[in-house]
Amino acid sequence: MASVVAEHDDHHDHHDHGPEKGLLRWIITTNHKDIGTLYLLFALVMFFVGGTMALIIRSELFEPGLQFVDPQFFNSMTTMHALVMVFGAVMPAFVGLANWMIPMMIGAPDMALPRMNNMSFWMLVAGVLLLAATLFMEGGAPAGGWTLYPPLVLQTGKALPFAIFSVHMLGVSSIMGAINVIATIFNMRAPGMTLMKMPLFVWTWLITAFLLIAIMPVFAGAVTMLLTDRFFDTSFFNAAGGGDPVLYQHIFWFFGHPEVYVMILPTFGVASTIIPVFARKPLFGYASMVYATAAIAFLSFIVWAHHMFTVGLPIAGELYFMYATMLIAIPTGVKVFNWTATMWKGAMTFETPMLFSIAFVVLFTMGGFTGLMMSVAPVDFQYHDTYFIVAHFHYTLVPASVFILMASGYYWLPKWTGNMYNEKIGRLHFWLSAVSVNILFFPQHFLGLAGMPRRIPDYAIQFADWNMVSSIGAFMYGFSQLLFVWIVIDTIKGGVGKATDEVWEDASKHGLEWTVPSPAPYHTFTTPPEIIPTEHL
Amino acid sequence: MKKTKHLFVSMLLMGMGLETAQADYTLNLVQGSTQLSHELYDLHMLILWICVFIGIAVFGTMFYSIFHHRKSKGHQAAQFHENTTVEIIWTIIPTLILVAMAIPATKAVIDLDHVQDSDMSIKVTGKQWYWEYEYLDSGLRFESHLDEASEKAHRVSSIDPRSVPNYLLNVDKPLVIPVKKKIRFLFTAGDVIHSWWVPDLGWKKDANPGFVNDAWTSIDKPGVYRGQCTELCGRDHGFMPIVVIAMEQDQYDAWVKSEIEKQAKGPDLDKHTRSDLLSKGESVYLRNCVACHQIDGKGISGWYPALRGSAKVTGDTSQLMGFIQAGTSKMPAFKKLKADELATLVTYLRNSPDLGNSVGDETQACQALSLDDLDDLYPDIDNAPQLCKEFGEVKPEKVVSEKKD
Numbered sequence: 001m002a003s004v005v006a007e008h009d010d011h012h013d014h015h016d017h018g019p020e021k022g023l024l025r026w027i028i029t030t031n032h033k034d035i036g037t038l039y040l041l042f043a044l045v046m047f048f049v050g051g052t053m054a055l056i057i058r059s060e061l062f063e064p065g066l067q068f069v070d071p072q073f074f075n076s077m078t079t080m081h082a083l084v085m086v087f088g089a090v091m092p093a094f095v096g097l098a099n100w101m102i103p104m105m106i107g108a109p110d111m112a113l114p115r116m117n118n119m120s121f122w123m124l125v126a127g128v129l130l131l132a133a134t135l136f137m138e139g140g141a142p143a144g145g146w147t148l149y150p151p152l153v154l155q156t157g158k159a160l161p162f163a164i165f166s167v168h169m170l171g172v173s174s175i176m177g178a179i180n181v182i183a184t185i186f187n188m189r190a191p192g193m194t195l196m197k198m199p200l201f202v203w204t205w206l207i208t209a210f211l212l213i214a215i216m217p218v219f220a221g222a223v224t225m226l227l228t229d230r231f232f233d234t235s236f237f238n239a240a241g242g243g244d245p246v247l248y249q250h251i252f253w254f255f256g257h258p259e260v261y262v263m264i265l266p267t268f269g270v271a272s273t274i275i276p277v278f279a280r281k282p283l284f285g286y287a288s289m290v291y292a293t294a295a296i297a298f299l300s301f302i303v304w305a306h307h308m309f310t311v312g313l314p315i316a317g318e319l320y321f322m323y324a325t326m327l328i329a330i331p332t333g334v335k336v337f338n339w340t341a342t343m344w345k346g347a348m349t350f351e352t353p354m355l356f357s358i359a360f361v362v363l364f365t366m367g368g369f370t371g372l373m374m375s376v377a378p379v380d381f382q383y384h385d386t387y388f389i390v391a392h393f394h395y396t397l398v399p400a401s402v403f404i405l406m407a408s409g410y411y412w413l414p415k416w417t418g419n420m421y422n423e424k425i426g427r428l429h430f431w432l433s434a435v436s437v438n439i440l441f442f443p444q445h446f447l448g449l450a451g452m453p454r455r456i457p458d459y460a461i462q463f464a465d466w467n468m469v470s471s472i473g474a475f476m477y478g479f480s481q482l483l484f485v486w487i488v489i490d491t492i493k494g495g496v497g498k499a500t501d502e503v504w505e506d507a508s509k510h511g512l513e514w515t516v517p518s519p520a521p522y523h524t525f526t527t528p529p530e531i532i533p534t535e536h537l
Numbered sequence: 538m539k540k541t542k543h544l545f546v547s548m549l550l551m552g553m554g555l556e557t558a559q560a561d562y563t564l565n566l567v568q569g570s571t572q573l574s575h576e577l578y579d580l581h582m583l584i585l586w587i588c589v590f591i592g593i594a595v596f597g598t599m600f601y602s603i604f605h606h607r608k609s610k611g612h613q614a615a616q617f618h619e620n621t622t623v624e625i626i627w628t629i630i631p632t633l634i635l636v637a638m639a640i641p642a643t644k645a646v647i648d649l650d651h652v653q654d655s656d657m658s659i660k661v662t663g664k665q666w667y668w669e670y671e672y673l674d675s676g677l678r679f680e681s682h683l684d685e686a687s688e689k690a691h692r693v694s695s696i697d698p699r700s701v702p703n704y705l706l707n708v709d710k711p712l713v714i715p716v717k718k719k720i721r722f723l724f725t726a727g728d729v730i731h732s733w734w735v736p737d738l739g740w741k742k743d744a745n746p747g748f749v750n751d752a753w754t755s756i757d758k759p760g761v762y763r764g765q766c767t768e769l770c771g772r773d774h775g776f777m778p779i780v781v782i783a784m785e786q787d788q789y790d791a792w793v794k795s796e797i798e799k800q801a802k803g804p805d806l807d808k809h810t811r812s813d814l815l816s817k818g819e820s821v822y823l824r825n826c827v828a829c830h831q832i833d834g835k836g837i838s839g840w841y842p843a844l845r846g847s848a849k850v851t852g853d854t855s856q857l858m859g860f861i862q863a864g865t866s867k868m869p870a871f872k873k874l875k876a877d878e879l880a881t882l883v884t885y886l887r888n889s890p891d892l893g894n895s896v897g898d899e900t901q902a903c904q905a906l907s908l909d910d911l912d913d914l915y916p917d918i919d920n921a922p923q924l925c926k927e928f929g930e931v932k933p934e935k936v937v938s939e940k941k942d
Binding site: 064065066067070071072075138139140143144145149151152155157238239240244245246279280281282283284285286287288310311312315318319322323326327329330333334336337340341343344345346347348349350358361362365366369370372373376377378379381382384385386446449450451453454455456457458459460461462464 | 606607703705732746771
């Protein structure tokens, strides 16, 4: 019965819907592939915008003394770099992947709510543009850190209400995207695609979507309270009126901790998708991967105050949040062991997506180790708010999320464009990135342990050497990313030749997306696929 | 002979220079100078080694696999994808390691929290952008700002920061505490959140406006311990360091005594030369004004008004003094400035080439003293310095009358 209905739809599609001609196609499109492309390109542009801000920061920190920017602008840069990278680059990039790949991975013709899909993308663009506009307002962009802690953030100039409204728009956009992902996965899987047969990327995105729906309203609430504190004389966070500035931190991190997992869970999903293909082996421990992801997501809601160990928590709070945070190491460890076991006794080849994925496993684990160190509350009294934590979260975001986004690009570009990318340049891009990212972030561990606080525009002389090394790494890393842009353009133009439908050896055993032609036609799976490959079995 | 000696000395100096160069940066956490900081250091090293050990095991396995299980070596892929026993083992072992870590960690949390039974208490208030210390036992109270050399070096591009000793880690007035005494710190803030961190003490603690946090220390050996604010607190967050000097009890007692005497002393009402006034005024400016109005007096457009060429600054002196004492909605009221400080400051403001102002006058301390203050200081006016008697009738009164609010 289901297939009859599907065929009927198919009939309509072929007659009524092709891509619009011209630029209008990209504005009014409701096609999941078009919207996925828009998200990915937007994220790539924002990656370079945020990266430019990072290079401004690293330029100022190249040497002791203030050389290039005013301290206030420096603070704006650290704040905007984080906001742009989190809300403009990493999250949209994963939403782009979700748009492109989830329907193709579960054998669905499109996302469940295509018009809302279009709206959530353009809302994102509006939100990010509004945020960027604050750079040009009187008093400058927000400079209180991406966490927007009061009372400091309330000292922002004209930009404050605009930044808050921008957060609202980004939140609405994320929530709509998340609803769409959930609706699609729950309603549009091809017959036979049971939940426990879904590719890990789909699973991790399903869980991520629930996280987003739970946390974005919390963040919206927190910034709304900032708005009323500043403009309507409320005192949520003002002690003089009976409020508490630390209350904001509790609310923020109730959002903020799951938020960082929003960026890492889909990363896990892509890694679990790519590694088996190039190890030519099924993913080890599929079920435990799913359960571990769910466990991490659950734990992410009950550990928030580990960002606040030095804020003056009662001892019971310190102990509880320490124990709960330590627990995260267990499911995360299971994931790392599973990836290692997937490689074990495989027949590995090392194309660019695999290289990035292996680097992800190694470097993310290093970020995990420092995370474990910081979970120990008493020692966090030393680590907190130093470059040690800067090193920690950049290890879990740059050589983890960003590396996996690069891996995704190389892995699926042939399917998206129908052309093969230049493997030599891809590998060059990988090796430059992998080496420079460590030159960039590893010395920051030393700086933090030696006593350099984060978010300072100038520093004592004993921090000079490693800061210089770190800045050199930053410029190497930043400029080597231009190779990726070159590859994307080159591949769209034709690359090194046509890609096969399967692209990677035996890939069709691992995912439905490899059973459709390359490039993927505008509409795929208008008829649900009959054979569900059970790639993990 | 002389040359040999010279060579020997320079070699020795080079050797020492190298040694300092090596001591310049560190890779690891400091062990610190308290029992607590040693405990935390040991805990840090324990976890670090656990991580290194796990890392070697996991990455070792992975890289063995990467080198041996590759297609190019003709390795055939196995097809296993599950092993319940292995999965249970690698869930249980990390759990046990975590439990083992949690035990010393719990003890350390309890030790950190144990602020009771202290010998003395010091209240620390974070403000944009300096620290204020108040010894609750002796009533001693003072501000601790970034020292002048660092203040100038980071604001004037022609000064090389490397030429400044303890650049950005030095203050004009350090916190002094006795060794081997349990000291309880109380933290709060006057504006935004700050965080007080001296790595050698083993912890940092946030200073939240409107709330009080506590922490404790007991330093083993005399020395100078440096730290910084670690919670982003605005434009000069990077420029509010902390210096703690720990000394033996008898030295500390003597220090307290002399400080209390200094604090009790009234303003210096002697007449000073113009250049004296200007150089003292610069110090007052660097401590109190430079953060907003900047080293060149140009302020920050959109944030802080310029003093350079400002009519308020170059206009009537008594009004200017009244304005400084009264403050505005944005500027704090500088009532804390003593008459001599206020006098040197206005002289500097109106005449410093650094600020681009040249009114060509000077203001003596007596002129900055209100009649009330003069009364308090010298109930019998005949004992007051001659100068104050002369000026006393005109200028200071205006200071009072110009007060706002």
